[in-house]
Amino acid sequence: MATVSNLSQIKQYDPLATAAKAGNDVTSTKDMTQNFLKMLTTQLRNQDPMNPTDTASMTTQLAQLNMVDSINQMKGTMTSLLSQIQSSDFMNYSSSVGKYAMAASKSLSFDGKTPMNLGAQLVNDVSSVLATISDDKGNVIAKEILGAHSTGMVNFSWDGTDSDGKPVAAGKYSIALSALSTEGGTFTPDSFVASMVAAIGKDSNKNPLLTLADGRAVAPSDIAQWIA
Known part of the structure; x- marks a missing residue:
């Protein structure tokens, strides 16, 4: 026959104490x-x-x-x-504050004097790339043919002038790209725009977040290139 000993030394379950x-x-x-x-x-x-x-x-x-x-x-x-x-x-x-970061964008914030560093990400070898700059009303300001390039990032710049070589006013502009592959097909490359890093902050998950001079907030992983 089993005997029963004193189990009072074992902690007892107390719902109120547990909840507290x-x-x-x-x-x-x-x-x-x-x-x-x-x-x-x-x-x-x-x-x-x-x-x-x-x-x-x-x-x-x-x-x-x-x-x-x-x-x-x-x-x-x-x-x-x-x-x-x-x-x-x-x-x-x-340490990146004051440096230029190249990140994906179609919007250009032109200050009226500083040439803008741009990029086209090519997924195929191309025989030609066309870059079109338009104002905030959709009017075409300038076009530039970049020629043949291999797969990868193609860097170029816009000096802030129109098709006639005249300077344009500061303001918001946009860029559109089109490319002709060496096989004859057409596609739209992703466009990249460089802007100076103005500040470093953190997102909701406490990861680094870079605020650019043109107002964009990008993660470090979104930066394709650093430009001195």
């Missing part, structure tokens, strides 16, 4: 492990020798708790490491 503690510590794996150890040893001490309790399941649960505890510790370590990497990246990108 949840706001401060939602991962009490250490306490749970200690409780399971007490339960396991108490059960072994009081089991019927003629009908012993199977402890394999409890041992498995205990091992799982230890695994969860290790995962929680690893998660904390990885979170800390990620925070350090993000802080390091943020400090590194601060």
Whole structure:
């Protein structure tokens, strides 16, 4: 006949206490492990020798708790490491302020005097690329034929003049690209516009975010080229 010992030393489940503690510590794996150890040893001490309790399941649960505890510790370590990497990246990108970053865009913010560095991303070898500059009303201001190029980024610039070579006023303009592949097909390459980095900030996930002088906010991964 099995005997019953005093189990008062084992922590009892209290819903109110648990709810109050949840706001401060939602991962009490250490306490749970200690409780399971007490339960396991108490059960072994009081089991019927003629009908012993199977402890394999409890041992498995205990091992799982230890695994969860290790995962929680690893998660904390990885979170800390990620925070350090993000802080390091943020400090590194601060040196890019004042430099020109080339990122995808069709909009041009011309200041009336500074030539604009532009780019065309080609996915095929081409026999010709045509760049068309238009004003904010859609009127074509200038066109430039870039000629034949291989796959990759093609860099060129617009000096702020129209088709007659006359300077245009400062303002908003747009660029459109069209290309003729060496196989005879046509396609529209992605256009890139360079602008000076004005400030470095962070997005909602605390990742570096570069604010450009033309008003764009881009992630470092969106930058195709750096131009001195």
